[in-house]
Amino acid sequence: MLEIGVQRKDGVVSSEARNVPIPEPAENEVLIKVVATDSNPKDWKASARPVKINQGDDIAGTVHKVGKNVHDFKPGDRVAAFHRMFAPSGSYAEYAIAPASTTFFLPPNTSFESGATLPLASMTAALALYQHLGLPAPWNPVPKGKRVPLLIYGGSSAVGTFALKFAKLSGLGPIITIAGGGAEFVKSINAADYIVDYRKKNVVADVQKILDDEGVKLHHAFDAVSEHDSWKHVLDLLDKEGSERGKITMVDPPEPMVSEWPQGLEFSRVFVSSAYGEPHQWCNEEQAKVHRDFAYVFYRYMTLLLAEGRFVPHPYEVQPDGLLAVEKGVQALYDRKVSSKKLVYRVADTPGLDKYQ
Template sequence: MRAIIQNSFGGPDVLVIAEQPDPSPKPGEVLVRIKAAGLNPVDATVRAGRYQLLGEPPFILGWDISGTVEALGAGVTAFKTGDDVFGMPRFPKQAGAYAELAAAPAEEIAAKPAGIDHAHAAALPLAGLTAWQGLVRHGGLKSGQRVLIHAGAGGVGHLAVQIAKAHGAYVASTASSDKLDFVRSLGADQVVDYTRSDFTGSAGDLDLVLETIGGDHADDSLKVLRDGGVLVSLLNVHDATRAKAKERGIRVERMSVAPDREGLVELARLVDAKKLSAHVAKAFPLDQAGAAHAFLATRPIGKVVLTV
């Protein structure tokens, strides 16, 4: 098969196309012929060596896949050859999504939403599961709650806004000046231009905050949460922030996304119900993975994908 490998840490130019052995599905796995692979910021940090999830190169990057079942490992009954599937297998271990074929645990993939193409399905898993797990599983989101989602035009953020709205929440979000209209188009009730004003002066009395940025945002988010609210962060939260939260009965959850078939099924249900869609900023062919990473670094609206 053709795959994108890297033999050293570095910039986008370390990503090269090469022939690799075809993987074989082990018991409980399916072999997926990949039609599209999604890119995420974690891919770039691993590529550069700033986050060594996969150890030393060489390795094949990527976790988001959408494609067709090519073969079944022993004991797999949930799928048949020819089924269209999507998922985020093996995270944070190597999944090898930047390739023509990948073997994936059957319990970590799900049927692709029928109404969208593979490129849009591949844009969903990691960012969508992060948003869904953060809001619903960790945050305990309920209808009628008031929610703030930081960076509402980002990969996670733009899906989180839609998921929160689909659950009946009032949604506030932050975005830069050029992305305000996009976030409003997702259904956000309030959008704060963080380049012109401090969100702490524009939002308040919130039940739940999904913090996706880092720095002082977790600490500042306490200022807009009601006593007894919930702060879910994708990044580490300082002990001082946790102490402040405890004094006010605010629950702080530090989360990392995990493979989740139940979550994938829920994402697909929302897509099929026309309540969720991934915005694909640009699609690149597999052999242009380096260019795709360079484009990802410009922080486009939504997601970037590779087509295979």
């Protein structure tokens, strides 16, 4: 089968098309025939390695084979899945492997291309809101009459957009998001109560005025981009004096930040590997097990939301030449040329696919 390996060196992304055997699923894994996949910012960050690796993580396709302990799925099922990051058999290939626990059904009203936008980014948002910040889940939303404000920095990113949609389903509010060039897109999804344009240079003052006008204190914030000192704006806005500690979770915090952390605030990093039970610096082994169980439930809940039309995937743009476009796609992400959409690759669009048997 065809597999694409990706590498970045000195700011330049390169790739390698190679012929490899179809992998075999382990006892708790699912082998999926990939119809569509996409790229995430993690891909350019992870590509600075000495070898070219198949690091795609978002799988959408049909089940081809299951491990002996897998009873949820059978060959032919339409699914999307989150591949175990940095493990072999990623989604930049004709067939990919995923844990059964991070695989979920795609209902008939959801295309494979749309399904490919979901696994990594949506789960990052879900873990941030419901595990790290401890906010009410959509199936047990905030009671009417109660107010739980939330600030999301980077609302036009895929992760930020999913967080906005989940926050609205959870009945949070006021929901405030900070965005730039993607502000019009964020407005179109109708999930934020307030949108603040960071390019106007008055982020803290503008958000504080919203909080004051609403008569609320901010105790929950999610930095979905973690770039250009975005977190510093959030710290200035979180309540540090009330009985409830202000909480912020981030996708990719700079290391020196930890030593600069002010008293009275709770910090965490969301790293989506905990969705399949892998602990990390900000999530111990016991917490990772909880995250794994939560991910199992939430992925299946997303199937219900999709089927009922209460939740829609992220906008996408199909790239020409299928998997051979992965190199250009990852380069575009590295060059910050992608906004408010995901780059999707259809395996069937790959030229010369029949050469890889």
